[in-house]
Amino acid sequence: MTIEIKxxxxxxxxxxxxxxxxxxxxxxxxKADEPLVELETDKVTVEVPAPAAGVMGDILAAQGAxxxxxxxxxxxKEGGSAAAAAAVAPKPAKVETAKAAAKSAxxxxxxxxxxxxxxxxxxxxxxAEAQIDAGDVEGSGRRGQVLKEDAVEAVSAKAxxxxxxxxxxxxxxxxxxxxxxxxxxxxLKVPSTVGEPGREERVKMTRLRQTIARRLKDAxxxxxxxxxxxxxDMSAVMALRAQYKDLFEKRHGVKLGFMGFFVKxxxxxxREIPAVNAEIDGDDIIYKNYYHVGVAVGTxxxxxxxxxxxxxxxxxxxxxxxxxxxxxxxRDGKLSIEDMQGGTFTISNGGVYGSMLSTPILNAPQSGIxxxxxxxxxxxxxxxxxxxxxxxxxxxxxxxxxxDGKEAVTFLVRVKECLExxxxxxxxx
Amino acid sequence: MYDVIVIGTGPGGYVCAxxxxxxxxxxxxxxxxxxxGGTCLNIGCIPSKALLHASEAYDEASxxxxxxxxxxxxxxxxxxxxxxxxxxxxxxxxxxxxxLKKNKIDSFHGTGRIVDAGKVGITFMNGETSTLDARSxxxxxxxxxxxxxxxxxxxxxxxxxTGALTLQEVPxxxxxxxxxxxxxxxxxVWRRLGSEVIVVEYLDRILPGMDSDVARTFQRILVKQGxxxxxxxxxxxxxxxGDAGLSVSVVPAVGDGTGETLLADVVLVAVGRxxxxxxxxxxxxxxxxxxxxxxAVNDHFETSVAGVYAIGDVIAGPMLAHKAxxxxxxxxxxxxxQAGHVNxxxxxxxxxxxxxVASVGKTEDELKAAGVxxxxxxxxxxxxxxxxxxxxxxxxxxxLADAATDRVLGVHIIxxxxxxxxxxxxxxxxxxxxxxxxxxTCHAHPTLTEAVKEAALAAxxxxxxx
Numbered sequence: 001m002t003i004e005i006k007x008x009x010x011x012x013x014x015x016x017x018x019x020x021x022x023x024x025x026x027x028x029x030x031k032a033d034e035p036l037v038e039l040e041t042d043k044v045t046v047e048v049p050a051p052a053a054g055v056m057g058d059i060l061a062a063q064g065a066x067x068x069x070x071x072x073x074x075x076x077k078e079g080g081s082a083a084a085a086a087a088v089a090p091k092p093a094k095v096e097t098a099k100a101a102a103k104s105a106x107x108x109x110x111x112x113x114x115x116x117x118x119x120x121x122x123x124x125x126x127x128a129e130a131q132i133d134a135g136d137v138e139g140s141g142r143r144g145q146v147l148k149e150d151a152v153e154a155v156s157a158k159a160x161x162x163x164x165x166x167x168x169x170x171x172x173x174x175x176x177x178x179x180x181x182x183x184x185x186x187x188l189k190v191p192s193t194v195g196e197p198g199r200e201e202r203v204k205m206t207r208l209r210q211t212i213a214r215r216l217k218d219a220x221x222x223x224x225x226x227x228x229x230x231x232x233d234m235s236a237v238m239a240l241r242a243q244y245k246d247l248f249e250k251r252h253g254v255k256l257g258f259m260g261f262f263v264k265x266x267x268x269x270x271r272e273i274p275a276v277n278a279e280i281d282g283d284d285i286i287y288k289n290y291y292h293v294g295v296a297v298g299t300x301x302x303x304x305x306x307x308x309x310x311x312x313x314x315x316x317x318x319x320x321x322x323x324x325x326x327x328x329x330x331r332d333g334k335l336s337i338e339d340m341q342g343g344t345f346t347i348s349n350g351g352v353y354g355s356m357l358s359t360p361i362l363n364a365p366q367s368g369i370x371x372x373x374x375x376x377x378x379x380x381x382x383x384x385x386x387x388x389x390x391x392x393x394x395x396x397x398x399x400x401x402x403x404d405g406k407e408a409v410t411f412l413v414r415v416k417e418c419l420e421x422x423x424x425x426x427x428x429x
Numbered sequence: 430m431y432d433v434i435v436i437g438t439g440p441g442g443y444v445c446a447x448x449x450x451x452x453x454x455x456x457x458x459x460x461x462x463x464x465x466g467g468t469c470l471n472i473g474c475i476p477s478k479a480l481l482h483a484s485e486a487y488d489e490a491s492x493x494x495x496x497x498x499x500x501x502x503x504x505x506x507x508x509x510x511x512x513x514x515x516x517x518x519x520x521x522x523x524x525x526x527x528x529l530k531k532n533k534i535d536s537f538h539g540t541g542r543i544v545d546a547g548k549v550g551i552t553f554m555n556g557e558t559s560t561l562d563a564r565s566x567x568x569x570x571x572x573x574x575x576x577x578x579x580x581x582x583x584x585x586x587x588x589x590x591t592g593a594l595t596l597q598e599v600p601x602x603x604x605x606x607x608x609x610x611x612x613x614x615x616x617x618v619w620r621r622l623g624s625e626v627i628v629v630e631y632l633d634r635i636l637p638g639m640d641s642d643v644a645r646t647f648q649r650i651l652v653k654q655g656x657x658x659x660x661x662x663x664x665x666x667x668x669x670x671g672d673a674g675l676s677v678s679v680v681p682a683v684g685d686g687t688g689e690t691l692l693a694d695v696v697l698v699a700v701g702r703x704x705x706x707x708x709x710x711x712x713x714x715x716x717x718x719x720x721x722x723x724x725a726v727n728d729h730f731e732t733s734v735a736g737v738y739a740i741g742d743v744i745a746g747p748m749l750a751h752k753a754x755x756x757x758x759x760x761x762x763x764x765x766x767q768a769g770h771v772n773x774x775x776x777x778x779x780x781x782x783x784x785x786v787a788s789v790g791k792t793e794d795e796l797k798a799a800g801v802x803x804x805x806x807x808x809x810x811x812x813x814x815x816x817x818x819x820x821x822x823x824x825x826x827x828x829l830a831d832a833a834t835d836r837v838l839g840v841h842i843i844x845x846x847x848x849x850x851x852x853x854x855x856x857x858x859x860x861x862x863x864x865x866x867x868x869x870t871c872h873a874h875p876t877l878t879e880a881v882k883e884a885a886l887a888a889x890x891x892x893x894x895x
Contacts, residue, residue: 117836117861121772128768142866 003051005073010041010337017041018207019065019073024056030076037073042211044304044340045333054078119146126151130158136214212303219364224400227359227371230412232419234375234390237261240422252317258372259295260320262347264425265418266370267291267312270345273411275403276368276396277344285402294343294363295323297330298353304330305363307343316425347372351392360397367402370415371395431457433764434549434563436541436709439467441741441753442569443525448761450532457561458534459541459551465525467571469750472591475521477614478781479514480594484621485783496820505622507599514594537561542710543568546736550710565736565764568724569757570709572702572742577606579666580698586675587667587696590615599623600695604677606664608635610780612699616656617782619695626656627691631682631700633661636780640792640841642827647786647843650823659691667696704743719745729769730760738764752776775858779848784824787851790839790858793829802832806864806888808880810844812895815875821845826884828854828864835863835889842881850878864888 007017020038024030035047036056057075061067119127119134123146127134130151137154139146205213219225241256248256270277270291278287291312294305306326311319329335346363349372360371371394378391394415398408418424432454435442442458443465450456464471490503529536539553549561574589576582584592593615599622605612608630620626628635635651635658636644648658663682670676673692680688704723711718717725717733724732724739731738738760741753752771759769780786796803806828810816824843831838840854857867867885872878879894886892 117863121859125768125770128770141860145860 001078002057003054003076003078005036005048005051005076007039007067007069007071007073008046008048009069010039010044010046014041014069014337016066016068017046019061019063019067020045021063022059022074023047026056026058028056030054030056036076039067040207041337042207044335044337045208046336048073050076052076052078116144116146117142119151120148122148123151126155130155132158208304215364216361219362222364223362223367225362225397226400226405226408227395227397228405228408228412229357229396230394230409230416232392232394232416233380234258234392234419236422237419238375238390248317252321254317254320254324257320257323258375259323259347259349260316261419261422262370262372262415263293263295263308263311263319263323264316265415266293266345266347268418268425268428269411269414270368271312272414273403273407275407276398276411278367278402279344279365280367280399280402281365288344290344292342292344294340294346294366295326296346296348297327299330299333304335304340305343305346306330306335306339307341309342345369351375357393357395359395362397362399367399368408368411369397371397431455431535431561431563433457433565433567433761434459434541434561435567435569436543436549437467437569437571437741438465438525438529438536439569439571439741439753440469440750441571441757442467442567443529443757444754445567445569445740445757445761446534447528447532448758449764450534452761452765452767454761454765456532456534457537457563458529459537459539459549459561461538461540463538463554464522465529465536466522470521470525471518472594474750476514476518476594477590477611477618479517480510480618481614481781481783483510483513484618488621488783493820505599507597507622511595511597540708541570542708543714543716543737544710545714546734565738567730567757567760567764568706568709568732568737568739568743569741569753570705570743571753572748573705574698575701575703576698577664577700580606580664580696582698586694587698589698593619593695593697593699596695600693601625602674602691602693603627603695603697604629604675604691604693605697605699607699607701608632608658608660609637609699609701610778612697613651614781615697615699617651617654620655624695627659627693628656629659629662629664629677629679629691631661631663635660636786638792639778639780639786639788640827640839641794643786643788643792643841643843646824647780647782650784650843651782659689662688702742702748706743721745729763730756746773747776747778749776749778772859775855777848777851777855779851781848784821784844785847786841786843787847788839788841789851789855790837791829792839792841793827796829796838801838803838804830804832804835804864804888806830806884806886806892808884808887808892808895810877810880812883813877813880814894815877816845816880818875819845826850826880828867828881828884828888830864830888835865837862837864837867837885840881840884844877844880846877850881853878853881 010017017039020040022037024036030036030050030053032053033049036050037048039046039048055077057077059074061071061073067073116139120141126148127137132154134146137146137150140150141147237258245256274287277291278285290310292307292309293311294307296303296305308319308322314322343363343366345366346369348360348369350358351372351374355373357373358371360369362369373393375390375392377388379386380389380391394412396408396412433449433456435446435458438458438460446456446458462471469475487503487505490501494501537551539551542550543566544550544560547563549563549566551559551561580587582589590611600619601624603616603619603624603626605616605626605628608628612628616626616628634641634644635648659679661682662679665678665680668676670692675693675696677691677693677696678688679691706724714734716737719725723745724743726732726739726744730740740756740760742748746752755771759771762769775789777787777789807825809825811822816822827841828837829839830836837858840851842850864885868882868889872882883892883894
């Protein structure tokens, strides 16, 4: 019996995916639950497991094809041995037709025919040359059609982006998640016909990268974003950690890091300044009476932000355990979509890569993001004496539309106070 | 060293050359005729339109002027009519030469041959040879006439479209083999000038590929004009019958029913065209062709040899001048590093008879076969005010729209100036417009185009004038 392999439901708001590598070739034996193919979505890469043991049949969606949820990826011949499979391979699809099948997958066809008309002819050319997807351009024509003027505007917006971005760029390496902005923005280069072919390489952005680029720019375009700074003396936290780290690791099975302290400190501050934990929806402000804190994690595919849920109810140890688990899964590319949805606030740690100071970009629609940086001994004055203290700069980028300056500054002061005097955690001050 | 060398200066080639020059490239063209313009301008579209126009005027004067109160008895001067045609052709081919010169394109009149990627050999008319270098080569050599086995075209009594345009007297009896666009257009010319015309077609319909509703209606109109048809018949041979003229043997296309013999003074063979690639050297440099002998290209019009492109009749798709022109523009833009594109779903086709037949997009037959749910809006010219006063009420406009989205999928027109009117349908479809968009666009009154608007209204079941 032939079992159809389809694109599984991948989480809310995910409508399509890009087919990644196929792990099995037609005719190859497959065990139940063995991964067959990987699918790359806006947010994660997932593996589609074999629903049963059998032999891989035809592959209908080739690597690189865009497929909709529920679309047919290929076929699996249940039971039979590899030798038998060749003879009874499902008839209609040949391997050559894989491309065609992928092209006509509903993901591409459906939206085109149903909702808005195709871009106007001249707009199509303008967009193709600037490598802008028509879906990303708002059409001003009848029924939302993308007209030439819309396309021209989209191209100039794209061209203006790198210049307009007021972000002081830390080294623009892809491993620099302190603020993931520079990489994304630099990728948005207007193609020009005068290049040096042969000395440049043109690579298609991954879906994850496209999403990062789009979301960062959306955040910049919609929020009145502003960053406030403070510094924190890490002596107390470091002393506490030095004193208990062995015992903590023995008891909880994970290392006692700094992130847990920062998460707890932020929750404390969010409780006091609810606007930072709120979002704007049209003309309304939605205040969240729960604390889902995203922790940005750099992976080789790009930056992902798994979310610690109801972190106010977690102990420091549980927080550390969860963070460690997310970090491991992020590196393995095993984070699920649900793991990354629903955050109310985000913490980004550029310090691990050595960043001194940065201005993080909001993770829209959230209204606040905390930037952590490297800890270094700096000369500070305490009680009239110049002393060396382990210091870290803190940055809070916030949406000034709903967070007032006083609130933002107070938030950061509260975070600083908690970290400089961890006893406040116990007293919930 | 040229950036682009275009071989062939038909509508595809010369347009490609001009567009490439506009984009700043150094361009040369190689043309084996002494004049530019290819089949279209020299022995195709343009001369046939001159004769269609002149013969229609003659027909009008003979049969329709009197009803308008103009009493004349026209007298045919075929030599003068042929001269009228030749002057028209000269005006057009000279125009192309002027445009090439204006765009600083070098013209070489000789036979081109691709020696290797980037090298074009030319054999000039006087036998001298030369070789040119180019970064890109565009093959735009067009197509030639196809004949039938056992029928040898002499271009005097057994003619192709080429000979049918230069007949020096009106044949009393003309047999046309093939009821396609060319056969019906040239058949119309000679019928209007006095020939008895019989059209023999292998298929059981005329205008294969066009909407069958349109084809049936059009056939009725042609019969009314005096055409005779032998559908589902094939010609097995044409022999000289002495004083009786030519004897054309016709038998049923399928089965073994009894045949008949038609007598003719001239036989026009109009059964199709084939890509013209003779002497280009394709095999030597291993340029791949498909099963129909057409040059295989990718979606950038590039052949299996990098840097060698092909457009127009030598590649797949309808053999139409405007299709070749758009491909010429697209390939020039692609070579310049831009995005060049031809939308093959919106290429209009026109038969320049009277009335004209024009279509763009899908036919009703194609939609049925594809299982697409569609709505039909049809409006006859008998209900159009302008057509009524002009007494040109033959035909209709048919708009086919997607039943769910109302997007226009095809428009088919039989009627006066159908070839001009189809343009608005093409523009609409290129923008993905709906039948309602068309219906809500103001059309001038009184014009024939109101029939297009009414057909669009009819697709939404709210035509006003019927």
